[in-house]
Amino acid sequence: MNASRPGMVEPQILPKDRLPELIRILQEQGYQVVAPVEEGSVLAMRPVSDAGEIACGIEDTQAPGHYRILDGPAPTYFDNVVGPDGPKRYFFPPHLPLFSFSVDDDGFVLEQVAPEPPRLAFLGVRPCDLSAIRVQDRVFGHEDNGQVFRCESETYYMRAREAALIIVVNCTRPGGSCFCGSWGTGPEATEGFDLSLTELRGSFLVRAGSSSGVSVLDALSTEPATEAERELAYLKVLRAREHMGRVLKTDGLGELLRNNPEHQIWQEIGDRCLGCGNCTMVCPTCFCSTVTDSNDLVTGNVTRTREWESCFTHQFSYVTSGPVRASISSRYRHWLRHKLSGWWEQFDMSGCVGCGRCLTWCPVAIDWTQDIAQLQREVESREAQRVSSTLEATS
């Protein structure tokens, strides 16, 4: 099992009682391990020092406006899905001091630079979040007309990404807000990971997706999975695919939203939306930020800090004459059209990965997949009417 190319490595079996060993190997390779833990009343991706800290035996129930974790019937690790935050905060921190400097007669003197990102191994990244990481890779790493802008915030992102090891977990029990199946971003990850796990009864089926993953597997010295174990893993993922909580018809979605900026659904959603910005704070692809200055009154140093920003705030689009998007409905419209339509024009990909967080964490339970479905039905029936009246006219 010393193949250096990940594709050459057969799926392996890692018994659950050897999870501590996996953690130890990752630590020996210089990683700090980040895994799902129970924090307050949610599951969150947090640094752990041993396997005992990883949330076990916990199930979740999710629906628009609803999230609960509860003790499950079995000591499984991943019979749940994403909590409010994912790996995003470790690559694109919610609060990142970019640098500090002082001002003298000759200009600015750099006093402190951005922190060095830690070397993290993420254990338990979900396929939707892995897709979201790949979305942000393009947002923060892409070139414009051959020009690469590499400001402090982006170099932090790139370095954090290069340093990271990602162990993805294929989902076997989808949540009530999940619709990765509609985007093809889950429930199984097919690329972009170092290792992938599928949870079986007493073990994990492990696949390597990179040479870093292979080196971890090598150190673990695992046994190849049997045909039955591989079949079981396949069936568990298949079952998850068939039990998605939500469905979104993604065909032609970009065009549909581009063509309907003034449809009544925006007002209807806007009437319900509180403008709280929860959806943007939990979204794994949202990348908006604001850089602000703060002053140390003792040293006189100025620190420039980048913080997450939400397009639902009043100040987000503020110009001298007021906010460009004054109404809440226009902000929701901007956010959702950006995800489903504008993102394609900006980055040639969808800005939504179907994780469902924006539904779950909406305090008024806005389920935009329903609103979009309604829009799709209306446009389709309008089109059908148009076709039939054309036929009548020509017959």
Add this chain to the structure above:
Amino acid sequence: MSAQVAFDRAEPICGMDTWMPVPARIESIIDENFNTHTFALKLLDDELARRYRWAPGQFNMLYLPGVGEAAISICSDPENGKELLHTIRIAGSVTSGLKKLGPGGIVGLRGPFGRGWPMEEVEGRDVVLVAGGIGLAPLRPVVYSLLHHRERVRRLVLLYGSRSPEECLYANEIREWYDDPRIDVLVTVDNATGDWAGPVGVVTKLLARLKLDSSNSVVMVCGPRILNRVAAWQFLQSHVPADRVYVSLERNMNCGFGRCGHCQYGSKFVCKDGPVFPFSEIASIFGKEEV
């Protein structure tokens, strides 16, 4: 700071790799009207000052250390290498702080950012510039560029609307241009105060006076949202092709290079895809409220 290198886009000299602005000194502040002032800046680093390039219509992020930044268009004469001018209306904490700092003060600068005016597109055509209020600032470099190379274009027309004669920007220059046979200048005011004897009313009313060769004109518009809207539509109605009607848009800018998200206009990042857009690129959202 000499002539532009790209027809509509020069690369940022200072802000391309950093949120750290380069230091500049306020050399002088010229009062344009009661709350609008033209700041002459000089980069402290001579080497950077020598290498600095920009194109008409581009903007800089001007920085007041410890307070924040404001996106301000560059309004220098592009062929006057000594000049780095920004006309600023005092509106918020950054702009009022810049004014308070006064001549000699150290500020920061990132830029230039964005896509400027179509300075190649004008070749051999009539050029109509339409400005309202402080919207004249980003068009000032276009006026100078074309006056320096008058042979490049046929007619050169500037239509300018101001709230009152006293609020007119660059009043002395406008008077000079008025007497200059190479450029047709029409100024209108909302309120005719003092001894004003010129046109009164919105700037778009001046369009009717133009004998436009619509198939062979390039139009550049910069003003308040309503002016951009009405002017662009009037030119389109006069059959100027949609890809030759250009508008410069105002949005909230934070980063300047399309990463912070604030300035989005539909799927456009105004800071890097604009601020200058041909109507044809934004036709589907232009005039829609709160996009």
